[in-house]
Amino acid sequence: MSAIDTGLAGIPSAPRQTIWQLRRKRFLRNKPAVIALAILVTLTALCVLAYPYSLLMGLDPNETNLLMRFRPPTATHWLGTDSLGRDVLLRLMYGGQVSIAVGVLGTLLTALIGILIGVWAGFLGGKVDAFLMRLTDVVIALPMTPVLIVLGAVDLSKLGLSQALASSPGVVFLRIVVIIALVDWTTIARITRAATIEVRQREYVKAATVSGARHLYNVLVHVLPNITTPITVAATLSVGRIILFESTLSFLGFGIVPPTPSWGNMLTNAQELIISAPALAVYPGLLIFLTVISVNFVGDGIRIAFDPRSEK
Amino acid sequence: MNALVEVDNLNLHFPIDDGFFKEKLTLRALTDVSFSVEEDETLAIVGESGSGKTTLGYTISGLLTPTSGRIKFGAALGGHSQKRPVQLVFQDPFSALDPRMMVGDIVAEPLRLQGVSRAERLQQADDVLEQVGLPAESARRYPHEFSGGQRQRIAIARALIAKPKLIVADEPLSALDVSIQSQILNLLNKIKRDRTISYLFISHDLGVVHHLADRVIVLYLGRIMEIASRQDLFATPSHPYTQALLESVPRIGRGRRKPGQALKGEIPTPLSPPPGCVFHTRCPRAQEVCRRQIPELLPAPGRPEQLSACHFKD
Amino acid sequence: MLRYTFFRLVQAAFVLLVMTFLLFMLIGMMPGDPVENMLEGNPALTPELARQMRELYGVGVPLPVRYWHWLTAAFQGDFGFSSLYFRPVLEILGPALLQTLKLMVATIVLSIPLSLLLGAIAALRPGGWMDTAISFFAFASISLPNFWLSLILIIVFAVQFGWLPASGTPLADNPSLGLQIYHSILPVTVLTMFFVGPLLRYVRASMIETMSSDYIRTARAKGLSETTVIVKHALRNALIPMVTVLALGFGMLFSGALVVETIFGILGMGKMIFDAIRYVDFNLALIGLLLATIVTLVSNLLADLAYAWLDPRITLK
Numbered sequence: 001m002s003a004i005d006t007g008l009a010g011i012p013s014a015p016r017q018t019i020w021q022l023r024r025k026r027f028l029r030n031k032p033a034v035i036a037l038a039i040l041v042t043l044t045a046l047c048v049l050a051y052p053y054s055l056l057m058g059l060d061p062n063e064t065n066l067l068m069r070f071r072p073p074t075a076t077h078w079l080g081t082d083s084l085g086r087d088v089l090l091r092l093m094y095g096g097q098v099s100i101a102v103g104v105l106g107t108l109l110t111a112l113i114g115i116l117i118g119v120w121a122g123f124l125g126g127k128v129d130a131f132l133m134r135l136t137d138v139v140i141a142l143p144m145t146p147v148l149i150v151l152g153a154v155d156l157s158k159l160g161l162s163q164a165l166a167s168s169p170g171v172v173f174l175r176i177v178v179i180i181a182l183v184d185w186t187t188i189a190r191i192t193r194a195a196t197i198e199v200r201q202r203e204y205v206k207a208a209t210v211s212g213a214r215h216l217y218n219v220l221v222h223v224l225p226n227i228t229t230p231i232t233v234a235a236t237l238s239v240g241r242i243i244l245f246e247s248t249l250s251f252l253g254f255g256i257v258p259p260t261p262s263w264g265n266m267l268t269n270a271q272e273l274i275i276s277a278p279a280l281a282v283y284p285g286l287l288i289f290l291t292v293i294s295v296n297f298v299g300d301g302i303r304i305a306f307d308p309r310s311e312k
Numbered sequence: 313m314n315a316l317v318e319v320d321n322l323n324l325h326f327p328i329d330d331g332f333f334k335e336k337l338t339l340r341a342l343t344d345v346s347f348s349v350e351e352d353e354t355l356a357i358v359g360e361s362g363s364g365k366t367t368l369g370y371t372i373s374g375l376l377t378p379t380s381g382r383i384k385f386g387a388a389l390g391g392h393s394q395k396r397p398v399q400l401v402f403q404d405p406f407s408a409l410d411p412r413m414m415v416g417d418i419v420a421e422p423l424r425l426q427g428v429s430r431a432e433r434l435q436q437a438d439d440v441l442e443q444v445g446l447p448a449e450s451a452r453r454y455p456h457e458f459s460g461g462q463r464q465r466i467a468i469a470r471a472l473i474a475k476p477k478l479i480v481a482d483e484p485l486s487a488l489d490v491s492i493q494s495q496i497l498n499l500l501n502k503i504k505r506d507r508t509i510s511y512l513f514i515s516h517d518l519g520v521v522h523h524l525a526d527r528v529i530v531l532y533l534g535r536i537m538e539i540a541s542r543q544d545l546f547a548t549p550s551h552p553y554t555q556a557l558l559e560s561v562p563r564i565g566r567g568r569r570k571p572g573q574a575l576k577g578e579i580p581t582p583l584s585p586p587p588g589c590v591f592h593t594r595c596p597r598a599q600e601v602c603r604r605q606i607p608e609l610l611p612a613p614g615r616p617e618q619l620s621a622c623h624f625k626d
Numbered sequence: 627m628l629r630y631t632f633f634r635l636v637q638a639a640f641v642l643l644v645m646t647f648l649l650f651m652l653i654g655m656m657p658g659d660p661v662e663n664m665l666e667g668n669p670a671l672t673p674e675l676a677r678q679m680r681e682l683y684g685v686g687v688p689l690p691v692r693y694w695h696w697l698t699a700a701f702q703g704d705f706g707f708s709s710l711y712f713r714p715v716l717e718i719l720g721p722a723l724l725q726t727l728k729l730m731v732a733t734i735v736l737s738i739p740l741s742l743l744l745g746a747i748a749a750l751r752p753g754g755w756m757d758t759a760i761s762f763f764a765f766a767s768i769s770l771p772n773f774w775l776s777l778i779l780i781i782v783f784a785v786q787f788g789w790l791p792a793s794g795t796p797l798a799d800n801p802s803l804g805l806q807i808y809h810s811i812l813p814v815t816v817l818t819m820f821f822v823g824p825l826l827r828y829v830r831a832s833m834i835e836t837m838s839s840d841y842i843r844t845a846r847a848k849g850l851s852e853t854t855v856i857v858k859h860a861l862r863n864a865l866i867p868m869v870t871v872l873a874l875g876f877g878m879l880f881s882g883a884l885v886v887e888t889i890f891g892i893l894g895m896g897k898m899i900f901d902a903i904r905y906v907d908f909n910l911a912l913i914g915l916l917l918a919t920i921v922t923l924v925s926n927l928l929a930d931l932a933y934a935w936l937d938p939r940i941t942l943k
């Protein structure tokens with residue numbers, strides 16, 4: 001050691017709580033958020049169990065049975081059957097898989113597009129930034145629902161896909177994810193850009209640049225790890241929004257198409273049956289509502305846990 | 313003496329645009345700046361806030377591209393392979409360190425960018441940390457666990473690890489407590505004793521400059537007002553601006569002093585610097601000629617090493 | 627400011643132009659033959675005219691050229707005929723837009739006082755039980771699928787109790803205002819429920835900020851009653867920037883209204899656009915979507931201008 005006074009008294013002997021431990025603690029103190037998280041986990045688990053459940057009960061989500069229409073709840077059909085004699089609970093479970101998967105995948109894609117555009121604009125600045133932000137303005141100025149519906153109505157076979165492929169469930173599912181991401185990336189892009197501009201001018205980025213770091217290095221090593229907080233919060237909130245988009249689209253007939261169940265398209269049918277079978281209109285919507293409100297509470301909890309100053 | 317860096321007629325203008333209907337404005341941050349940094353010397357840059365000190369430091373480090381003029385890394389490097397053997401130490405020790413990286417990785421980053429293997433560079437990081445007076449185990453901590461002074465040591469360690477020829481230190485003490493300032497100052501002096509290195513030491517504190525500099529450049533509105541050795545500058549300041557600066561620090565200012573020489577008024581905006589001598593709006597000695605003609609940076613009478621840009625210099 | 631306004635207007639016009647092209651392309655990719663879709667419904671369609679049109683828009687004609695023909699016609703006020711209704715599209719969309727705007731105005735008129743009231747109550751004691759309840763309500767508002775809420779309200783109030791009509795459009799030929807309002811209760815309730823959440827969150831946040839500001843403390847110190855302080859000072863302060871929030875929310879509300887209309891069978895923009903897309907009515911869909919874009923653009927423009935107007939820093943830029 002050198003002879004000069006180093007003023008080391010302040011160095012702790014063991015690492016203090018990491019920032020993540022602190023955040024977890026703050027999140028766990030937030031009761032609504034914890035309850036919401038529990039609900040989400042339960043709902044997801046239930047949906048994931050659809051297949052084992054169908055085996056256990058000997059049910060098929062898509063097999064119609066006209067002799068079994070509109071049955072009240074029984075020991076085999078816990079929530080009864082729908083207008084085609086299919087088990088409502090099982091279809092809700094499968095529909096949930098679709099809705100949650102669209103929410104999660106859509107958010108991932110939205111975040112990917114948003115982060116790429118936001119980081120690109122924020123890091124390079126200048127003309128690139130101006131162009132990308134005008135593009136963002138344009139997308140924000142679009143009327144959301146109608147645009148989603150036009151995109152949903154596009155005949156994929158006119159884009160060169162074969163008719164069979166275009167209407168296969170996998171492609172229909174991916175198409176929903178893609179079109180929602182195409183209109184929803186703006187929020188994350190704006191947040192990412194603002195955060196990137198903030199981090200870009202920090203001095204550790206300058207130090208790296210002086211040592212020979214290129215843009216890509218700075219973005220990957222310094223910028224991205226330091227903007228995870230606002231992106232995580234924005235992404236969580238976008239899960240709820242995307243689930244709502246998907247259900248609206250499917251409800252209107254431009255999203256997931258029957259016989260594949262989704263919470264949205266189960267309501268399309270129920271709409272015509274509100275007099276004879278009102279219960280069919282209750283469950284899917286209730287599940288959408290429960291899922292989205294839980295996601296929003298969890299998102300709010302994450303926001304507060306990540307940035308205690310925002311708690312007001 | 314051997315010039316390490318030669319700065320020749322450097323100009324740096326920031327274009328300022330006014331929204332979309334561009335009224336192109338130019339902010340002249342540096343105008344006609346020429347000087348050299350010698351090998352193994354400490355060259356101080358002083359000037360009020362906004363005079364262009366940071367811009368100058370960034371330009372020499374390569375962070376900003378000059379509008380015109382040249383920066384040449386010269387003969388003293390002796391065929392050194394590094395393009396620009398410069399490192400930076402910043403004013404704010406908090407935003408200088410990436411909070412998501414461990415200290416060892418922060419210090420070793422310049423080597424990482426040179427392609428040195430992780431084991432090798434972390435080993436070197438431990439050594440450098442020790443040289444700046446931090447225990448090697450600091451390497452496995454995160455920046456938020458350290459105090460301001462300790463962080464500044466980490467930043468200095470990062471600057472040292474790539475064995476630079478020049479460290480640009482941009483007000484490295486001004487964010488620190490006074491008691492810590494002297495520790496960091498001592499550390500910088502110690503480093504200087506141990507190796508051949510030059511400092512471009514940016515400061516607005518003449519007291520610190522007096523303590524550490526070999527030569528001093530006085531900057532005002534992006535122009536050099538005076539360049540002199542420390543002794544000359546503090547004993548016989550030539551430029552009215554330098555004299556006014558020293559006036560405000562009576563403890564060290566031993567120069568000729570006339571009453572009423574202290575600075576008055578505000579520094580004008582670099583968006584439209586005054587014509588002629590940029591200092592004339594605040595200069596107690598200003599004459600008609602000062603408003604029209606830009607004074608050249610020339611030796612003071614009888615002191616060939618002391619350059620000053622004034623029509624009526626001492 | 628004037629410059630900024632001008633710039634934003636130019637920008638909006640440009641966006642609209644780009645949108646005409648994008649929508650022209652997208653709608654062309656809906657199922658069916660776009661040219662036949664475009665021509666159908668025009669009562670003046672003689673074989674000769676049809677031949678001319680096919681020449682302008684037909685299979686061999688490249689897309690940009692087709693678009694150009696459409697654009698020049700549109701600039702001359704020719705927006706084509708609806709193949710669903712056999713009438714010029716503007717004749718259909720004019721009343722539809724009016725219908726949708728009525729729905730939205732009613733919602734806004736209800737939402738503003740409601741959000742001010744709820745936001746103010748919540749801000750009185752942040753963290754108290756009233757605040758918690760109102761916050762929960764706000765979360766519910768942004769999480770409710772509005773088409774589902776519509777169904778539930780119909781089931782409860784129209785089917786079960788029979789108190790309110792399930793249809794948003796009165797059957798009578800010239801319905802009285804009262805009748806119109808009666809039929810609008812459910813749809814407007816749904817939209818208000820949907821719109822009030824974001825608004826009240828905003829009011830609450832801005833009230834809390836104002837209530838802790840120096841000038842409210844001064845007002846209190848002057849001995850003014852708490853009600854006076856809240857109503858005269860804090861609320862009024864929260865109200866001014868709310869213009870911006872309202873304008874921004876307008877686009878969202880418009881999208882919401884489109885969905886709600888389809889459920890209540892209201893002959894507004896939403897119903898027109900959805901039917902047009904569902905039954906591939908090229909001209910109706912295109913112009914309907916463009917009108918929707920204009921509405922959203924204008925509200926965003928107003929939001930930005932209001933913001934620039936209220937926040938002097940922006941104008942300096």
Ligand SMILES: Nc1ncnc2c1ncn2[C@@H]1O[C@H](COP(=O)(O)OP(=O)(O)O)[C@@H](O)[C@H]1O
Pocket residue numbers: 326339340341359360361362363364365366367368582
């Ligand atoms: N990136 C930039 N864009 C525009 N103007 C700048 C920029 N950086 C610095 N300036 C301006 O250049 C002048 C010199 O700034 P700076 O070099 O930071 O001065 P100092 O470090 O001496 O306080 C100031 O007027 C400052 O506002």
Ligand code: SF4
Pocket residue numbers: 552553589590591592593595596597598599602607621622623624625
């Ligand atoms: S040139 Fe004139 S104005 Fe400038 S410093 Fe000298 S005396 Fe003052």
Ligand SMILES: [Mg+2]
Pocket residue numbers: 365366367482
């Ligand atoms: Mg500076």
